[in-house]
Amino acid sequence: MKTQFKPAHSLVWLSLIAGMSVLSGCSIDINGDDDDDKDKDMHESYHYQVTVTNLTQAQPLSPVSLTLHNASTKLWMPGEMASSAIEVMAEGGDNSKIAELSAVKMAYSGDGILMPGHSQSWMIESMYENYMHLSVATMLVNTNDAFTGKTGIDLSNLEVGMSMHYTTMAYDAGTEANDEINLPGPAAGGEGYNSTRNDVDRVHIHPGVLSNAELTGSMLSPEHKFDNPVTKISITRMQ
Template sequence: MTDDSQLPTSRRRFLAATGTAVGGLALGGTALAQQGGGSQANAARSYRVTVANLTPSQPFTPPAVAAHQDSVEVFAVGDAANTPVQELAENGNLAPLVDLVENTNAIRGAAVGDTPLVPSSDPGGTGFPYFVELQLAADASATALSFVSMLIATNDGFVGLDTVPLPTRVNMSVTYYAQGYDAGTEQNTEEFADLVPEAQELTGEVSPDVDGTAESNPELAEDGVITPHPGITGTGDLPTEFDWDEPAASVQVERIS
C-alpha cells in the first residue's frame, strides 16, 4: 500500500554494533558504508527515510533500512528467518544484520537509527521519539528498500518491509505501511521473563523480580516460518494493551538528490 502523502512533522545487547546507551542498552546510529563503488558522498542517489511507530504501546528497536538490488531478500513471509532476522526479532541484536549489509555487495547503502522508537504517547516516559529521519545513499543499481525493527515487547516479533520500490525521481516521495511479523523462531509465551529487559524499561510496565533475558532460550525454540504476527493475546503476564492494530509503522521514502 503506497501513497504520496507526507508524515506530520510533528536482551541488553540491543544493537551492540554502534552507539548511544540507555541503561544497559547499546543502541545504533550510523549510516553504513555503500557497497563497492565508493563512499556515500559519491553515490549517485540519496534518500531520506522517515520511520514512524504507529502502535499504542509497542516500542521498536532503532530501525534499520537498506537500499539494495532486487536479488536481496532480508526476509520473506512463509520462509524460515535467517540468523540476522532471528537475532533482531528475539534479542534486539542488529550486529548480524550489520554484518550482512557489510558483506553483501547487492546491498548498496544502509542506515540504522540512533534510538528506539516509542509510541507517540511515550507510555514509559522515556523521552524517545516516535519517528526518525534516516539518510542513505546508493548507486542506480539499488532499486528496492527493506526495513526491519524489533517489536520489543514480544518474544520474536518484528516490523518490516520486504523489497519495496525506491522512488525513481528527485523529490518523489512514497509512503509505505509496515505490519508486524512473527519470526517463527521462539514460542510466544508473552511473559516478561522471556522478553528482553528493555521491554519493561521502554513501556513503563515493571514486573517485580523479573529481569527478562538477554539470550535466546533453547527450550522455547520454534522451528517455524515468518508469518503475520498474531499480536498480544493475553496468554502471559504482558498486558493486552501491548497489542496493536496493523499497520504497525509507516515508512516514508523520499529521493532527495
C-alpha cells in the same frame, strides 16, 4: 573489511530508552574495502529521506535497520525460515547481523529506541546502480520475536520531490514460542536472542500478544497489545 554496527543488546533496553544511542543516522559502506571493482557500478549520488513512525499504543521499536542492497535480495519471506540475521534482530533487537549480509552495500541504524507515537528520519544516499533496493526492519520490543518492516523497496524510479508511503504489518519470526513471559523488553527484562528455535520456524503474520488480563503469567498489560499496521514508512527523493 566488514564494518559492524554496535549491537543493541536486549538487556539494555532501559538504558537505551534513557538515552543511549546505537548509531545516529550513520551510514556504513559494508563492502567498500573488499570490492576491487567497486567503481564500475557507481552512478550519480541519489539522496532520500526515510521516516519511520511507530503506530502502536505501547510497543517500543528496536533501533531501526535500513539497508541498501541488490534487487534479488529479500531479507525475509512469509512462509520461509527466518535467516539468522532476522532471528537475532527479532528476538533481541540487534540489527548488526543484517548489516553484515553479503548482499548489503550500505547500512544505516536508528538512534536508539523508537517509542510509540514517535518518528525517526534518516538521510540515506545511494551511489551504486546495482544497490537501489531498500529494506527497513525493526523488532517490537515487548514481544518474544515479533518484527516489522518492508523488504526490497525499489528506489530506482522515484523522481526528485516524489514520495512513497507504506504501512507495515507485524511478523512473527517463528523462532521463539510466544509465551509472553520470557520477553527481552522493558516490560519484562528477560532473555533476548537464543539460538534454539522452539516454534514453527517460518516467518508468518504475528497473531498478536496475550496480556495478563487473558493469560496467567503474562508480563504484558493490555496496552501492549497491537493490531496491524504497526509502522508507517515514508520515502522522499531529495536529490
